Amino acid sequence: MTEQKIPLTPVPPLRRIYRSDVRAARRRLTGRIRKTPVFHTAVPGPSGPVPVTLKLEYLQHGGTFKVRGSYNALLSERVCPEHVVIASGGNAGIAAALAAAGMGKTCTVVVPESAPHTKVAAMWSHGAEVRWHGTTYAEAYDHACEITAERGALQLHAYDLPAVVAGAGVIELEIEEQVRGRPPILVAVGGGGLIGGIAAAGGRRREIVGVEPEGIPTLNSALAAGKPVDVEISSITADALGASRIGEIALDVARRYGVRSALVTDDVITDARDYLWREFRIVVELAGAVALAAILSGAYVPREGERPVVVLCGANTELPVL
Known part of the structure; x- marks a missing residue:
């Protein structure tokens, strides 16, 4: 009896994202979105005050990038x-x-x-x-x-989705106009759309750091394995960063441009959100405070003279939890 071979469904090639895609997205988005402001300040790190620039993306329409x-x-x-x-x-x-x-x-x-x-x-x-x-x-x-x-x-x-990732990357183009030099950008990571777009726009021009909850290390695990892998979801940020694996597009960009991952605990994430409210009366959801948590905890330590940009990416939360 002749063995019947089942034809395999071809896997479509990965659609890579580049700075040119992000620039095209910016042209399309003209008049549709807000160019969110930045705020220069200093926040406490383990060894003393750390100068930072906060990108107030939580002010975007809908409260999300x-x-x-x-x-x-x-x-x-x-x-x-x-x-x-x-x-x-x-x-x-x-x-x-x-x-x-x-x-x-x-x-x-x-x-x-x-x-x-x-x-x-x-x-x-x-x-x-x-x-x-x-x-x-x-x-x-x-x-x-x-x-x-x-x-x-x-x-x-x-x-x-390529267009979704490219649209998020417009944040980096705005930062280029708002902040002198090319300081590192710290970004929260879930499925990777935000960091994929920002890293594609920045390319090798600047350092991009993905900050993840220890309980959902999608980027960290994928970089270690060399491919997207499923992770267990165990974090208070699961409603926003609850993807069980990093996106193919984001991982491709991260590997091309040397994006690295920093991990933070849920306790530090909560502290970071509380700090934003206490010191600046800024209300963000827990996922929106993840990138800042890396500075407060020392999971990311800037080099001498650097003022990293921290993206506060979302504000869809209930006020009573603060």
């Missing part, structure tokens, strides 16, 4: 369907709903059962249909794929 990527993805489509679908634990869904509404389209967000009510309410406020499915992002994503096929919709990915 992800709006940049969602708008860029929609604007990149030559013929964009009237309906948009995305799976999200929170901020990506808010961003997709906001961008879809801004372009006169409808949006469905599939969220896991653990999605915070605050973020679901924000999706509703922008007119999105919200569906709960499964207990993990992966289960929600599978259901989003089904809805996309049924409706002939455009499906966005929360962090591993």
Whole structure:
């Protein structure tokens, strides 16, 4: 009996992201997003005050950097369907709903059962249909794929879509105009859309450091293994940084340009958020304070004379938890 070989489905080649993609995204986003401000200050490190520049990206529309990527993805489509679908634990869904509404389209967000009510309410406020499915992002994503096929919709990915990554990278181009020299940039990492875009824009021109909760080390584990690997999710930041593995695009950029990872504990993340409120009356969600936690804890120590840029990336939280 002749053995029948099952044909393998070809794996599409990785679509690499470069500075040129980020520059094109910036042109598309003109008039759609805010150029968020920076704030020069000093924060306490283990050995004394550390000069830093805070990039106040939490002031972006929708309270999240992800709006940049969602708008860029929609604007990149030559013929964009009237309906948009995305799976999200929170901020990506808010961003997709906001961008879809801004372009006169409808949006469905599939969220896991653990999605915070605050973020679901924000999706509703922008007119999105919200569906709960499964207990993990992966289960929600599978259901989003089904809805996309049924409706002939455009499906966005929360962090591993070229246009989404390029849109996030516009933050780096703004920092170039706002801050002298090329200081390091510290960025929180979940699925990697933010750090992938910022590193693609900066290239080898500057150091980019990904800061991750110890309980969700997606970038750290992938850099060690040389490929994306699944990690256990165990962190208070899971609603925003809850991807179980780094995106292919982000890891490619990180390896090309020497991005490195710093790990911080949940306790330090909480301290960093409390510090921002106590000292500056800045309200961010826990994920928004992750990059600053690396400075406060000493997980990242700037070189002599450096003033690193710390991206505060999101503010979708409930005020009573502060």
